[in-house]
Amino acid sequence: MSPLHTPSKEHPILVLGSLGQIGTDLVETLRNRYGAEAVISSDKKPLRPEYGRYIQLDALDAAGLEAVIEREGVEQFYHLVALLSATAEKFPDRGWDLNMRSLFIALELAKNGKLKRLFWPSSIAAFGPNSPKTDCPQYTVMDPSTVYGISKLSGELWCDYYHRQYGVDVRSVRYPGLISWKAEPGGGTTDYAVEIFHEALKTNHYTCFLGPDTRLPMMYMDDAIDSTIRIMEAPSEQVRIRTSYNLSAIAFTPAELAAEIARQRPGFAIDYRPDFRQQIADGWPSSISDEAARRDWGHKPRFGMAEMVTDMLEHLRPRYRSGI
Numbered sequence: 001m002s003p004l005h006t007p008s009k010e011h012p013i014l015v016l017g018s019l020g021q022i023g024t025d026l027v028e029t030l031r032n033r034y035g036a037e038a039v040i041s042s043d044k045k046p047l048r049p050e051y052g053r054y055i056q057l058d059a060l061d062a063a064g065l066e067a068v069i070e071r072e073g074v075e076q077f078y079h080l081v082a083l084l085s086a087t088a089e090k091f092p093d094r095g096w097d098l099n100m101r102s103l104f105i106a107l108e109l110a111k112n113g114k115l116k117r118l119f120w121p122s123s124i125a126a127f128g129p130n131s132p133k134t135d136c137p138q139y140t141v142m143d144p145s146t147v148y149g150i151s152k153l154s155g156e157l158w159c160d161y162y163h164r165q166y167g168v169d170v171r172s173v174r175y176p177g178l179i180s181w182k183a184e185p186g187g188g189t190t191d192y193a194v195e196i197f198h199e200a201l202k203t204n205h206y207t208c209f210l211g212p213d214t215r216l217p218m219m220y221m222d223d224a225i226d227s228t229i230r231i232m233e234a235p236s237e238q239v240r241i242r243t244s245y246n247l248s249a250i251a252f253t254p255a256e257l258a259a260e261i262a263r264q265r266p267g268f269a270i271d272y273r274p275d276f277r278q279q280i281a282d283g284w285p286s287s288i289s290d291e292a293a294r295r296d297w298g299h300k301p302r303f304g305m306a307e308m309v310t311d312m313l314e315h316l317r318p319r320y321r322s323g324i
């Protein structure tokens with residue numbers, strides 16, 4: 001296969017699910033890096049002028065996706081469509097269908113030479129209750145107990161299979177909970193760590209759907225985007241793992257996050273009303289070891305919890321200025 005072109009107007013990157021939490025930040029960063037026209041944003045919603053170069057696409061419309069890729073000269077594809085852990089528990093068949101079928105469509109396009117490089121995210125949800133709780137290693141017991149986790153672990157194995165059998169250049173990371181201010185997450189178990197900031201600025205109070213001591217691996221979006229682009233730009237031989245790389249940055253509990261917010265915003269208070277998401281969180285590791293990602297292609301997160309809290313409050317404050 002001919003080598004990859006630098007992303008450009010003629011060979012744009014396609015980001016599917018671009019209006020979601022990751023896509024919103026990723027598209028902006030990729031456009032700053034390669035130019036506005038070098039990135040096609042695409043999602044289910046109808047076009048709006050502020051989306052820039054945008055095509056409305058359904059992740060399950062294989063023919064539509066193929067037509068866009070051929071017509072626009074797309075070589076690199078970021079597949080960011082999924083039902084997350086909490087939503088997929090409510091709609092198991094929809095979660096499985098969307099998460100798996102959309103991945104197969106992308107893998108088949110790559111296998112048939114329509115794409116040169118594919119990014120597909122996995123998650124800490126691919127681990128399960130019998131995986132090690134702390135510093136969970138790259139290779140270990142994986143027994144996910146959620147629909148989302150099962151789809152991620154299965155997807156990882158399929159990525160590896162397509163790489164070995166058909167030479168598909170697919171790259172993946174297991175994201176921890178992602179914290180960001182540009183777009184809100186939807187339907188995840190780690191969403192509390194974003195909601196808490198909005199509520200802190202609105203009412204100085206948050207009722208958390210996880211208990212105070214539920215420690216989970218987390219990462220600020222800036223670091224997640226940096227590593228996502230890093231793995232996609234790494235020479236192929238450096239990407240040795242083709243299932244998915246553990247990715248880690250910080251780990252904290254709701255109580256610890258609340259204490260840091262209260263330090264920076266006196267008077268903030270939290271209480272706890274755990275719901276069904278507690279059980280999901282309890283099945284995940286509380287921290288992750290990511291030596292392989294650091295060694296193979298230079299994963300290097302910068303944000304600690306305090307810097308992340310400062311940055312979140314600073315960026316969200318203008319949105320709620322009329323509040324207290």
Ligand code: SER
Binds near residue numbers: 122
């Ligand atoms: N943030 C995701 C979720 O909570 C985990 O990958 O579902």
